[in-house]
Amino acid sequence: MSASANMNGAHVLLVEDDSGIAREIAEELESRHLAVTAVETGDQGLEKALSGAHDVLVVDRMLPGLDGLTLIETLRARSIRTPVLVLSALSAVDDRVSGLKAGGDDYLTKPFAMEELVARIEALLRRPDDTRQTMLRAGPLTMDLIDRRVERDGREIELLPREFRLLEFLMRRPGQVLTRAMMLEEVWNYRFIPQTNLVDVHIGKLRRKVDGPDEVPLIHSIRGAGFTLSVPD
Amino acid sequence: MSSILRGRQFELFRTARFRLALGFALAILVATLLQFSLVYSQMTSQEFRRSGQLLHREMDFLLSLPADHLSYVIRERSTDDLRIVINEAGIFTANREPVTGDLKEWPEGLVADGGLHASVMIPEEGAPYKMWFLADRLPDGRLLALGRSVHPLSEQKLMMRRASLTTIVPILILALVTGVWLSHRALARVKEMHEAVDRIMRGDIHERLPAGSESDDMQRLAGSVNRMLDRLEQLMHDMRAVGNDIAHDLRTPLARVRASLERVLSGPGAESPEVLRDTIGGAIENLDQCFAIITALLRMAEIDNGRRRDGFATVGLEDLARDIIDLYEPIAESEEVSLRGPVMVRDVEDGGGAGLPASSVVVQGDRDLLIEMLANLVDNAIKFTPPGGRVQVDIGYRAGHPAVSVTDTGIGIAPEERGAVLTRFYRSDKSRHIRGSGLGLSLVTSILRLHNAWILVEDATPGDPGRGTKLVAVFPAADQIRP
Numbered sequence: 041m042s043a044s045a046n047m048n049g050a051h052v053l054l055v056e057d058d059s060g061i062a063r064e065i066a067e068e069l070e071s072r073h074l075a076v077t078a079v080e081t082g083d084q085g086l087e088k089a090l091s092g093a094h095d096v097l098v099v100d101r102m103l104p105g106l107d108g109l110t111l112i113e114t115l116r117a118r119s120i121r122t123p124v125l126v127l128s129a130l131s132a133v134d135d136r137v138s139g140l141k142a143g144g145d146d147y148l149t150k151p152f153a154m155e156e157l158v159a160r161i162e163a164l165l166r167r168p169d170d171t172r173q174t175m176l177r178a179g180p181l182t183m184d185l186i187d188r189r190v191e192r193d194g195r196e197i198e199l200l201p202r203e204f205r206l207l208e209f210l211m212r213r214p215g216q217v218l219t220r221a222m223m224l225e226e227v228w229n230y231r232f233i234p235q236t237n238l239v240d241v242h243i244g245k246l247r248r249k250v251d252g253p254d255e256v257p258l259i260h261s262i263r264g265a266g267f268t269l270s271v272p273d
Numbered sequence: 274m275s276s277i278l279r280g281r282q283f284e285l286f287r288t289a290r291f292r293l294a295l296g297f298a299l300a301i302l303v304a305t306l307l308q309f310s311l312v313y314s315q316m317t318s319q320e321f322r323r324s325g326q327l328l329h330r331e332m333d334f335l336l337s338l339p340a341d342h343l344s345y346v347i348r349e350r351s352t353d354d355l356r357i358v359i360n361e362a363g364i365f366t367a368n369r370e371p372v373t374g375d376l377k378e379w380p381e382g383l384v385a386d387g388g389l390h391a392s393v394m395i396p397e398e399g400a401p402y403k404m405w406f407l408a409d410r411l412p413d414g415r416l417l418a419l420g421r422s423v424h425p426l427s428e429q430k431l432m433m434r435r436a437s438l439t440t441i442v443p444i445l446i447l448a449l450v451t452g453v454w455l456s457h458r459a460l461a462r463v464k465e466m467h468e469a470v471d472r473i474m475r476g477d478i479h480e481r482l483p484a485g486s487e488s489d490d491m492q493r494l495a496g497s498v499n500r501m502l503d504r505l506e507q508l509m510h511d512m513r514a515v516g517n518d519i520a521h522d523l524r525t526p527l528a529r530v531r532a533s534l535e536r537v538l539s540g541p542g543a544e545s546p547e548v549l550r551d552t553i554g555g556a557i558e559n560l561d562q563c564f565a566i567i568t569a570l571l572r573m574a575e576i577d578n579g580r581r582r583d584g585f586a587t588v589g590l591e592d593l594a595r596d597i598i599d600l601y602e603p604i605a606e607s608e609e610v611s612l613r614g615p616v617m618v619r620d621v622e623d624g625g626g627a628g629l630p631a632s633s634v635v636v637q638g639d640r641d642l643l644i645e646m647l648a649n650l651v652d653n654a655i656k657f658t659p660p661g662g663r664v665q666v667d668i669g670y671r672a673g674h675p676a677v678s679v680t681d682t683g684i685g686i687a688p689e690e691r692g693a694v695l696t697r698f699y700r701s702d703k704s705r706h707i708r709g710s711g712l713g714l715s716l717v718t719s720i721l722r723l724h725n726a727w728i729l730v731e732d733a734t735p736g737d738p739g740r741g742t743k744l745v746a747v748f749p750a751a752d753q754i755r756p
Binding site: 153 | 564603604
């Protein structure tokens with residue numbers, strides 16, 4: 041997967057007290073060439089986070105000793121801006137809100153698919169640098185955010201507003217695996233998992249407009265994970 | 274130890290049976306004593322009246338006699354009455370000196386006024402006794418005094434006191450025995466109920482209290498308790514059914530996972546990476562379905578918890594409907610169902626909302642949950658509508674209450690199934706083949722309950738349940754929302 045290459049060598053600090061899940065996560069991340077430091081308590085986590093340079097933190101919400109949210113709050117209070125992904129067994133939407141309020145950057149509820157975790161870690165590692173730009177480019181695609189125009193190699197693509205928002209989300213993260221849940225959260229701002237394959241249908245519509253019959257497909261499905269906008273070099 | 278003994282000792286007094294019996298005996302005792310004392314006082318006053326009558330009659334008779342004859346009559350006690358009814362008689366001078374008769378001394382306290390007077394006589398031997406006296410003035414100025422002993426009455430009273438004392442014991446015993454028997458009868462039923470309740474508590478939920486024909490209070494109470502138990506048993510049964518449904522819904526995908534893993538492990542496909550990949554992919558898909566069910570159940574539990582009301586804000590139903598339609602339009606299109614709306618409809622009942630802009634229909638709530646609620650309604654409507662059908666989202670007012678409705682042209686819900694569709698895991702027989710966790714509408718009811726809102730299930734075409742369903746979420750009117 042081309043996406044993983046972009047994360048090569050990034051350092052992840054994993055703070056998780058369930059050793060079984062911690063091992064699974066660590067192995068998965070290492071198989072994708074990420075360096076993982078795993079600790080089991082909040083205090084150890086805080087110590088490591090303060091001392092070492094990590095690219096991203098994965099923190100369980102409920103930890104023995106210092107709990108996950110306090111850990112994040114302490115880090116933020118000391119101006120450590122490392123992106124944090126909060127894991128929680130609690131499904132409560134309130135918990136999500138409090139997790140993000142404490143300074144977490146993303147929130148994932150257990151049980152989760154590994155693909156979902158990896159996609160979110162990748163998204164945190166490669167956050168869009170400048171959200172103020174008015175012109176997006178991704179391979180043959182250009183998007184004018186002011187005129188709301190999209191072109192592929194000079195061919196204008198007519199998009200509905202929702203398709204435009206979806207494509208914008210993809211173009212800001214080229215080459216990155218984006219899960220259905222991430223798209224629902226970011227594009228539609230919905231926090232629930234619909235029973236039907238909503239996102240797939242939206243992507244299907246968009247794909248038919250973006251990838252013409254004779255063109256190289258840009259939008260790809262990734263089995264078990266989601267979708268990606270691949271950009272030929 | 275002593276406290277236990279004391280406890281045991283008082284246990285007897287504390288039992289309802291003993292207290293009932295004792296109360297009964299006491300009541301009988303009081304009634305008997307009351308009766309005795311009433312008879313006693315009746316006797317006294319009766320005797321007083323009778324003595325008065327007799328003395329007056331005799332006095333009138335004696336006064337009518339000539340003076341010489343009167344002296345003779347008194348001296349010799351020559352009339353029957355003087356012999357039998359009048360115990361003492363005497364003629365006195367105006368100065369109360371005895372003249373003739375067996376009354377030798379003017380009784381103390383006697384006044385010759387024609388009224389009855391009591392006086393205690395002190396005989397030379399024997400105990401003093403009480404007598405009633407009547408005195409009157411003779412035509413010649415002398416005084417005539419007649420006395421009647423209350424002795425017979427005293428004897429009767431004595432007899433009565435004795436009688437009451439001797440009868441009170443058997444009466445008391447009889448009362449106690451009757452009391453014990455009656456209370457035993459009453460309490461035996463309480464005991465039966467106790468035992469029945471004990472059996473129920475031990476887990477025999479089919480047991481019922483003896484209610485008989487519910488002809489008295491006790492039986493009526495037992496009847497009410499039985500009806501409560503019926504309801505609880507029904508609820509328990511429902512809950513168990515839900516548990517069974519959950520177990521079944523989880524078991525099916527898990528069984529599929531197990532079977533496919535086993536097959537690939539023992540079969541020839543174990544060597545082929547493609548087969549392995551496919552099997553694992555399928556297994557993950559099935560496990561995801563299990564997780565979806567569990568997540569939905571947990572979410573419902575969380576929503577039912579009701580803590581989220583604190584975060585309520587004003588949410589416009591029009592925007593909500595617009596967002597949901599935007600989200601579901603492509604899928605409706607791919608299912609060949611036309612998804613329309615939101616249309617502002619007038620209140621059919623009172624015309625409310627007429628002329629108001631659609632943006633005025635607002636509710637107090639949690640936007641995320643309301644989105645989820647409406648999404649489930651629309652999702653459901655699309656799922657149960659055949660190709661070529663139509664799903665329509667409307668907003669407006671119902672009898673002044675903000676409402677959002679989703680109408681489909683699907684298979685419809687029979688009137689008798691309408692309550693059940695909102696319960697967990699219910700699937701109409703007609704819809705068994707359609708995929709889903711069966712929890713969508715339950716989640717909807719949970720969310721609406723949190724908002725103090727309710728759902729109406731109606732025919733899309735009134736009176737024709739076969740031609741589609743209209744689900745209406747009705748919210749509390751703005752003035753009914755807590756501040």
